[in-house]
Amino acid sequence: MENIKLSYQTMTGETQAIKDISFTVEAGDFIAIVGPSGCGKSTLLSCVAGLTQPTSGQVIINGKKVDSINRYTGYMMQTDNLLPWRTIYSNVLLGLEIQKKLTEENIAYAEHLLQKYGLWSFRDSYPSALSGGMRQRVSLIRTLAVKPDLLLLDEAFSALDYQTRLNVSRDVYSILRSEKKTMLMVTHDIPEAVSLCDRVLVLSQRPAVIAADIRCDFGPGRDPVAVRNTQLYHTYFDRVWKEMAE
Ligand code: ADP
Ligand code: MG
Secondary structure (H helix, E strand, C coil): CEEEEEEEEECCEEEEEEEEECCCCCCCCEEEEECCCCCCHHHHHHHHHCCCCCCEEECEECCEECCCCCCCEEEECCCCCCCCCCCHHHHHCHHHHHCCCCCHHHHHHHHHHHHHCCCHHHCCCCHHHCCHHHHHHHHHHHHHHCCCCEEEEECCCCCCCHHHHHHHHHHHHHHHHHCCCEEEEECCCHHHHHHHCCEEEEECCCCECEEEEEECCCCCCCCCCHHHHCHHHHHHHHHHHHHHHC
C-alpha cells in the first residue's frame, strides 16, 4: 500500500475516509487491521481487492499495480453468502463456475479441500442443514477453490457465537497456514487480532492513518486458542488496547 488516500463524494459533500496509509505485507504474513467503527477499514480492503480505486496512491501486489478486480485476492465477509438452493458441493464450485475455470484439476482441488477440512460427508447437503461455523468453513473453501494468494477477511467471524467463533478462527488459521496463504483481516476483536496475526495495524479515527504497527510473535506452531493463556498474549493485548484507547 503506497500512500493510499481516499475520499467518497456524496450528495452532502465529501467524506475523507483514508488520509494516508502505507504498509508492506510479506507473502505468508497474517495481518490484522483494527480501529474504531467507520474509520475506513472496509474501504482499505476494498482497495486491495480492486473493487474501489483510491483517490491517490496505489496498491501493488506481486509487483503489479491493482487497477481492477484482481484474481490474487479472495474475499470473506460476515455473512457466508452461500446460495441456499445449491448443495455444499455446488456452492464450493460456484467461484470456479463464474470464472469459467471448472477444469478437472480445479475440481479435484476443491474436492480435496472438502475432504481435508471435514466437509466431504456434507457435500450433498444444503447450507440450511449446517451450523454457522460449518457454513463459514464452506465459504472459506469456496474462496480457496479459485486459488487466491491473499485472503481478505472483513469481520468474517463476528456473526458467530463466542464458542463457534473460537473454533472457526482456529480452523481458518490452520487452513490458511497449511495452504500457505497471506491474510489481511479486519476485526474489532482485539483477542482475535492478537491471537491470529503476526502484526496488528491500529488505525486512527477517520480519516484513517496507521496509529501503531504492533508485531505479535509467539514463535513457531502457535495455537490461536492456547496462546490466549500466555503472558506474551497479555502484553500484546495491552499494547493494542492502549493504542486504541488513544
Ligand atoms: P469501517 O469498515 O472501518 O467501519 P468503512 O470503510 O466502511 O469503515 O467506512 C469509512 C467511512 O466512509 C465511513 O464514514 C463511511 O460512512 C464512509 N463510506 C463508506 N462507504 C461509502 C460510500 N460508498 N459512499 C460514501 N461514504 C462511504
Ligand atoms: Mg467495515
